[in-house]
Amino acid sequence: MSQTPLLELRDLSVGLKGDRVEYDIVRNINLSIYQNEILAIVGESGCGKSLTALSILGLHASPPLRITSGSITYDGRDLTKVSPEELRKVRGAEIAMIFQDPMSALDPMFTVGTLLTSAIRAHKKVTDSAAEKIAHECLADAGIEDPRRRFGEFPFQLSGGVSQRVMIALALVNNPKILIADEPTTALDVTVQAQILERLKDLKNERGMSIMLITHNLGVVASVADRMAVMYTGEIVEIGSVQNVFSVPQHPYTTGLLGAVPRLGSNSVALVPIIGRVPLPDNLPKGCTFADRCGRVVPECGVNRPELVSRGAAEVRCFNPFR
């Protein structure tokens, strides 16, 4: 893509530093988000998807975790270097995040209306009625049918699907340029999942937003994302357009994940694990970290770590990729 990225992660590593340990969990991530696209991040549990996302907004548990190298460039600034105050202004207003579990993210003491209007006031000076108007619009934009009624309700009165939509509305109130959605629908039933993802896709188009969508669900990726990054043991192993990665997957890990995908349109979306286990970040094997589980190993895999290199329309980290 020749466009300038909205957000650019360069060589980003996030590590754990304790009394006696020090190792990186997320390693040398190079990732750009462009305007008006949905970028999906996929990979098995523990591969560093959430940590990558959290570190963008400085929300990783620090200490013990810290950014050990690299930069996160947004709007001409390196977010790894700005003051906490400046980062707080970016968070919510420019880059918003929605989490997997709305029930624990929505404060039970406040009504939906109060949650939304205080989020607006945290970044903007507006009158009560202006804040209310924005809140209603965002609830409607998040796909809530009766914003007026929901406005006065408390989180416990909402179903899982409505709670997740309120979370989306909360993320939208300050009209962010980028929305980071970390498994926004895993707790919901399949029909509601599909509706919410469609809404996210519409929001991308209506508001010209960019969305970083973290998911285990490759069916979701195929239906809503534009580009995708496949992560394994804290690294990107393949990145390209969804069209390209699905039709010509090159990394054996990607083909493994895709092999586990149901037909498009089917409701069954569970990811069948690839044989073997993901090595832990404090005990990575020498050479390629996927070698133990890979059906295409060549001698070099046990010796050196492959770099991410351009191959065709994608970038791949493998000594013996497909095609």
Ligand SMILES: Nc1ncnc2c1ncn2[C@@H]1O[C@H](COP(=O)(O)OP(=O)(O)OP(=O)(O)O)[C@@H](O)[C@H]1O
């Ligand atoms: N606060 C922490 N202290 C130590 N290790 C952590 C901490 N948070 C995350 N990790 C480790 O970092 C690694 C990546 O975790 P992360 O939550 O980013 O994975 P993920 O890809 O989001 O997984 P999932 O799909 O299960 O959400 C895991 O090995 C995890 O144990």
Ligand SMILES: [Mg+2]
């Ligand atoms: Mg996660």
